[in-house]
Amino acid sequence: MNPRLYPLAATIAIFLLAWVICVMQFPYMLSTRVVGNLLTDNAYLGIVAVGMTVVILSGGIDLSVGSVIAFSGVFIAVMLRDTGLHPILVFALLLVIATGFGAAMGWLIHALAMPPFIVTLAGMFLARGAAYMLTIDSVPIDHAFYDLLDDAYYLMPGKGRLTLIGLVMLLTVSVGMIVAHRTRFGASVFALGGGEATARLMGVKVGRTTVMIYAFSGLMAGLSGIVFSVYTSSGYPLATVGTELTAIAAVVIGGTLLTGGAGFVFGTLIGVLTMGLIQTYIVFDGSLSSWWTKIIIGLLLLAFILLQKGLLRVTMARVGA
Amino acid sequence: MLLTIRSLTKTFPGTKALDGVDFDLAAGEVHALLGENGAGKSTLIKCLTGAYERDEGLITLEGETISPRSTSEAQELGIGTVYQEVNLLPNLTVAQNLTFGNEPLRFGMVDRRAQLRQAEAMLEGYRLDIDVSRDLSAYSVAIRQIIAIARAVALSGKVLILDEPTASLDAREVETLFAVVRGLRDKGLGIVFVSHFLDQVFDLTDRVTVLRNGQKVITERTADLDRVQLIEHMLGRALKDDVVGHAKAHQAGREWPELLKFEGFGRRGHIAPFDLSVGEGEVLGLAGLLGSGRTESAELMFGLAAAHSGAARDAKGTLDLSSPRKAIAAGFGFAPEERKEDGIIADLSVRENIALAMQARRGWMRPIPRAEQQRLAEDYIEKLDIRTSGPEQPIGDLSGGNQQKVVLARWLAMNPRFLILDEPTRGIDVGAHAEILRLIRQVTAEGMSILVISSELDELIAVADRVIVVRDRRHVAELTGSEITTDTIVHAIAAPDRDTTEVLA
Structure with a gap:
């Protein structure tokens, strides 16, 4: 097997193993209901993690996405409360804003040669502050269209519900896989992650690609914000604090190299589902503190970083020999 | 002529990197471009590949004047470059690297199968039997180098610039690479070959151009030159009194009280174990070509790289030189060659x-x-x-x-009691040059010991009491007093390899 597939294989193996352990203890976890809920509950995280994967593949980081999700929720809620616009129009407007916001950060990163960490950190505060500007309260969304979205699902055999937002997440992952692995833009992203100077020598338009990468991440954060607002039927400026870090964790557990240049969008989906599975297990158990989720995620992260370091060393040793 | 360069000039603040250089490249020849660090090789190449814009002069390719402004523009004109290491991405597959920017598309998506076919077609004729769907990092540097050449030839196809392509290859890999280069030459490409390995220059190239201090020294058929002549051209031999002042009055037989002694000091892959004693107030010179092990010797003595064998002593006992901090504590100093980066x-x-x-x-x-x-x-x-x-x-x-x-x-x-100066006069003007040499003499008169590494033979002759000649990462000769002349140094540097083995046997 190609060594670049090892981290992905490890992710899938860990996920399956975790599931087998869960099912042995709680056979009901094999049901489609649990599967359906897993997809629904983690839809917003899965979507934003796709954007994060592309950013991390390019060697960057986007800390603003959690705030952008919160801003999106508040923006939608306030717009629906105060104007008569149809939700679809509000969604379109929001996606333009979120994409533009990401593009602006990408442009700053390139034009000023600033580290993405700093620029997106500023973006994080900016988006969170903008959400507070709109409202400081939780604003409920009460719209017939939202009821429609909420009730849209496909009943799987076994009465599990594949909800619309779960489906949107799966579609987003598929689109992300094509963008990252099957387009010239995706090739440029990997090239940037492999080394900017070399990428430039090979003819990558560095500026344009950087802007597109962060615009894509912004778009994903906006979409995730829409999904989150459907999921919670409200907008709250204090929502999704720290989601950017959860997304980064999912990307790394999914086998993407944090330094960029290697990884898989599909692995990110598995990373998100692994984290969701641990959460589900704790809910099933009932007696465990939910903090165990964090501890296990921490351990998994550590394990993957060690795996990646080990792989790097193996590859180096073989080339050197 | 395929490529003609006339009176190319490029000035940087403080230095003239290229001063009216002429250069010709015929189709179907391999043309070596030689010179020490700072001679202007890389500036010339960067003007060709669009990394720099020239100040003056003319570059014509197949009779048309060109002024590329970026690497990709130069590529489109037909000038491809393969650098020592940084030109491909190890995290992509061989096929992705080869087709990067020209991926075959189907419905807007990269057509993987066509990509593999295209990559295999590009590698045809290079006698490589590799799986193009594997990551580039799975293959050795030599194979990567050939893949880089294949990409450059496919994209450009007129002029191929090889910038020190063999620096990290072993002998057999070099032979494989050279077979590829000869094949391309016979197909009619013009190839510029930059290297500091003279054996390879004689082995591969048809003509040689030597640059020194931003000026062209000679262009000659390789077959008409021998090693000694070539080295003389590279290092320069005419003593310039106005630069160096009077040559040092060599006091034959003068003894310096011993300050330091290195015994069997060496590091695998850097420099073979050497013995060296340093006298108090003595100026030692280290002569040799670029890459011969001069800087490596200095780095070892200053603890920048740990010695694998041997020890250093002074009158009081063994010295710990395992890190620059400890070397400084032992009274050492080191002014590196790359002033802008390290100094x-x-x-x-x-x-x-x-x-x-x-x-x-x-x-x-x-x-x-x-x-x-x-x-x-x-x-x-x-x-x-x-x-x-x-x-x-x-x-x-x-x-x-x-x-x-x-x-x-x-x-x-x-x-410090022992100061190492690596190329102390690199890139500085004539007046400052003389002052620095005067300064070296002044401080040694006060008892400091100095080791000078230099590519300028006149400079070594002017200041050094003793000259160590380094070749192929060994200290091969030691010259003192009246033995220190351009001729003896050049011959010691140029001696073919078999002599070395005899001496050492």
Whole structure:
């Protein structure tokens, strides 16, 4: 097997193993209901993690996405409360804003040669502050269209519900896989992650690609914000604090190299589902503190970083020999 | 002529990197471009590949004047370049690397199968049997180099520039690479070959152009040259009195009290174990071509690389030279060759740059009082005649020669017993050159021992009491007193390899 597939294989193996352990203890976890809920509950995280994967593949980081999700929720809620616009129009407007916001950060990163960490950190505060500007309260969304979205699902055999937002997440992952692995833009992203100077020598338009990468991440954060607002039927400026870090964790557990240049969008989906599975297990158990989720995620992260370091060393040793 | 360059000139602040250089490349020839560091090779190549814009001169390709402004523009014109290492991405597959930017598309998506076919077609004729769907990092540097050539040829196809392509290859890999290069030459490509391995130059190339200090020295058929002539052209031989002043009055038989002794000091892959004794107040010269092991010797002595074997002693006992900190504690100093990268901190002031090493030795717990720093800086600005608007001027604004003087001041302020200067006069003007040589003589008269590494033979002859010749990462000869002449040094450098083995056997 190609060594670049090892981290992905490890992710899938860990996920399956975790599931087998869960099912042995709680056979009901094999049901489609649990599967359906897993997809629904983690839809917003899965979507934003796709954007994060592309950013991390390019060697960057986007800390603003959690705030952008919160801003999106508040923006939608306030717009629906105060104007008569149809939700679809509000969604379109929001996606333009979120994409533009990401593009602006990408442009700053390139034009000023600033580290993405700093620029997106500023973006994080900016988006969170903008959400507070709109409202400081939780604003409920009460719209017939939202009821429609909420009730849209496909009943799987076994009465599990594949909800619309779960489906949107799966579609987003598929689109992300094509963008990252099957387009010239995706090739440029990997090239940037492999080394900017070399990428430039090979003819990558560095500026344009950087802007597109962060615009894509912004778009994903906006979409995730829409999904989150459907999921919670409200907008709250204090929502999704720290989601950017959860997304980064999912990307790394999914086998993407944090330094960029290697990884898989599909692995990110598995990373998100692994984290969701641990959460589900704790809910099933009932007696465990939910903090165990964090501890296990921490351990998994550590394990993957060690795996990646080990792989790097193996590859180096073989080339050197 | 495929490619003609006429009176190419490129000036950087403080230095003329290229000064009216002419260069011709015929289709179907391999043309070596030689010269020491700073001779202008890389500037010439960067003007060709669009990394730099030339100030003056003319470049014509197949009769048309060209002025590429970027690497990709040069590529489209037909000039492809393969650098030593950085031109492909190890995290992509071979096929992705080869087709990057020209991926076959189907419905807007990359057609993987067509991509593999295209990559295999590009590698045809290179006698490589590899799986193009594997990551590039799975293959050795030699194979990567050939893949890089295949990509450059496919994209450009007229002129191929090979910039030190063999630096990290072993002998058999070099042969494989050369077979590929000869094949391309026979297909009618013009190939520029940059290398500091003279054997390879004689083995592969049809003509040679030597650059020195930004000027063309000669262009000659390789077959008409021998090693000695070539090295003379590269290092220069005519003594320039105005630059170096009077050659050192060599006091035959003069003995220096021994200060340091290195015994069997060496590191695998860097420099073979050598013995060296350093006298108090003596100036040692280290001569050899670029890549011969000069800088490696110095780095080992200063603890930048740990020695695998041997030991260093002084009168009191064994010295610990395992890190620069310990070397400094032992009274060593080192002014590196890459002044801009390793020697100065451009944003800090002259005063801060001078106080740097001294502060490092005292530790951050005991800062040097500002007044003391000020006194030190003013003292050395006067003593070394550093041209600056004052101690607070950022060192980056100074000319090369004055930067070098600040670096010297930093070490002189430490008053080391053994100071290593790697190419102390690189990239500085004639006047400053003479002053630095005068300074070296002055401080050694006061008892400091100095090791000078230089590509300028005249310089070594002018200051050194003893010259060590380095070749192929070995110390091969030691010349003292009246033995130190251009001829003896050049012959020691040029001696073919088999002589070395006999001497060492």
